[in-house]
Amino acid sequence: MTEEKKSVDAEATFKNEQPETQDPEIDSGEVVEEELVEGAPVRRKGIYLLPNALTTASLFSGFYAIVSAANGVFDNAAIAIFVSMILDGLDGRVARMTNTQSKFGEEYDSLADMVAFGVAPGLVAFFWSLNGLGKFGWAITFIYVAGAALRLARFNTQIGSVDKKFFVGLASPSAAACVAGLVWCFHQFEPSTWLTMLTVIVVGGTGVLMVSNILYRSFKDLDMRGRVPFAAILLVVLILVVIALDPATVLFTVFLLYALSGPARALFRGKPRRQ
Template identity: 60%
Template structure:
């Protein structure tokens, strides 16, 4: 008589999910302080990063459009990227979804949208016609944008939030995009005009890494009551811009880019010292323009006008 073996106490092991190891290795993990304790947070916040991704897509579309000769669409895409870059940081703060991942992602997106894209658009449009001068001017702009964003990231907490040090990258991008949008339809064949555009592109690149101060407009309290005439002025501004958006945006951001050097010369002439730097816990804001150079996104687009000028409202 055959005896039945006793039932095993060992339970069958669960089959390991073949994707679990991949998920563990690719998951974003951040050390954050919550209620005075350091905890590890897994994953990323979707909403603010959607705006950053949209801004990145718009910047990439600008490059593709320029390579296809659609310079008007390329310039418009840069301005759209500035607007989107101005939203991601504000959305992150309103929804309390700031993260270090969002800050880094936003900086990389700003580098494409406000650094590489304007240079490629300008070079494809007219700078390639002036030989070495054209690509050198485009490279100066790209290098200026990269250095500005790097300097901005390491200066957080040590500068006065009411001033930008150097032209914000979204504002610099807006100057270049405004020139392209305004003049691309003209058959500009004069060598002098092409050289002038190369000088403008290189100049705004240098302004981004200069020590010239630009007003950040952060002292403006948008939550306080204002006279009724202020709303009327805003409506009038929209009407004027809608008549000739390319020209008006170029004048606005061009004037902002010139305001820094002019104010610096005026202070020297009057013997007025520059505003002293002061510690501040908030990031610079385009924003929009250098957006604009954006972003305390997910905490700063690198503000005058849009995103950075919002330079950089980082998260």
């Protein structure tokens, strides 16, 4: 072997042994995303503050609900879940209004939803009523939590491929509202068999509905920017007044009826029409 060939082989070996250089931004742990700007890929560093701050607040509300339930303060736990629902509805809208959507935000929002609308409602119901049922109680709780996880995973994979007018399966925030509304509405009641069975039905039922193929109206087709009759504003005021009179009962009733509307609609559409 000539000296020249040995030199070339040694240089190749040296190059193979050298670690590949990485982007210093990635090495520092910074979030880096690629976006298309006028058809050209542009790398963006960091995350958007406002929508992700709202997502963090939603996550905290879910965490607070779990802590409150563990300490036996069930009304605060239920209210925290509803607060999380409001924040979850705001973060996406704020991101679209300010043109600050990002892949990081989508993933972070999904993880926050799993805590706020999956783990938190299940544990709140468990600490409140289902823990007295032993293994059956935590099995019902797990059905709900697993249903929420599967529902969120399916939703993430179906973005852009289904009709926006409908949800496939009960949305996790609506399921969480049913469970939180139940706890908020009956948290002062003494433990009883009928209340425990009602909790089993609501928690287990919403868990199953989340992974079902039943269609639910999403109401995303409503035009909130267009002009409406003056009577519509009066109707909104009336609804707010009714909710303020007894928020626990009204919210539980509304979301329970919404959860039942899916199976009722599927049953009605499945019946053959008379000629």
